[in-house]
Amino acid sequence: MAAEKDKVQAIIAKHRGRKNNLMAILQDIQAEFRYLPQDCLRAVSETLDIPLVDIVGVATFYRAFSLKPRGKHTCTVCQGTACHVRGAPRILDEFEARLKVKAGQTTEDKSFTLETVACLGCCAIGPVVVVDNDYHAHTTVRKVGAVLKKYRK
Numbered sequence: 664m665a666a667e668k669d670k671v672q673a674i675i676a677k678h679r680g681r682k683n684n685l686m687a688i689l690q691d692i693q694a695e696f697r698y699l700p701q702d703c704l705r706a707v708s709e710t711l712d713i714p715l716v717d718i719v720g721v722a723t724f725y726r727a728f729s730l731k732p733r734g735k736h737t738c739t740v741c742q743g744t745a746c747h748v749r750g751a752p753r754i755l756d757e758f759e760a761r762l763k764v765k766a767g768q769t770t771e772d773k774s775f776t777l778e779t780v781a782c783l784g785c786c787a788i789g790p791v792v793v794v795d796n797d798y799h800a801h802t803t804v805r806k807v808g809a810v811l812k813k814y815r816k
């Protein structure tokens with residue numbers, strides 16, 4: 664807890680304690696903890712003298728921020744029409760079964776957060792799964808295990 668507060672204060676200091684650096688501060692906190700812990704947001708609020716409700720408003724507006732703990736890896740399974748007709752729902756089922764979570768959830772060991780998206784804009788290589796920034800083209804149910812294995816270290 665104290666270490667967490669020190670990290671937040673170091674991040675705020677790095678951005679010179681300026682209110683107009685709020686986005687950058689939140690990005691750094693997100694990068695450090697993989698989400699925005701409530702205590703950290705409270706510390707930012709008190710240190711920068713910005714109402715907590717305003718900070719939460721920013722944090723909930725941008726998809727890049729999460730108020731819930733996230734996994735080390737983010738696994739996004741496209742469920743758009745082009746991927747859907749090529750078996751994306753079954754691929755999602757396989758990820759959910761192997762990770763023992765539903766889409767939108769994080770595994771208990773915080774290894775993976777499983778998400779879906781409506782279209783990644785690369786329909787020709789679908790079904791597409793993105794893990795962190797790696798695109799896995801033409802994914803099949805049988806490839807799911809190998810995809811996960813690559814990131815389970």
Ligand code: FES
Pocket residue numbers: 741742743744745746747781782783784785786787789790791
């Ligand atoms: S529908 Fe999956 S990439 Fe477009």
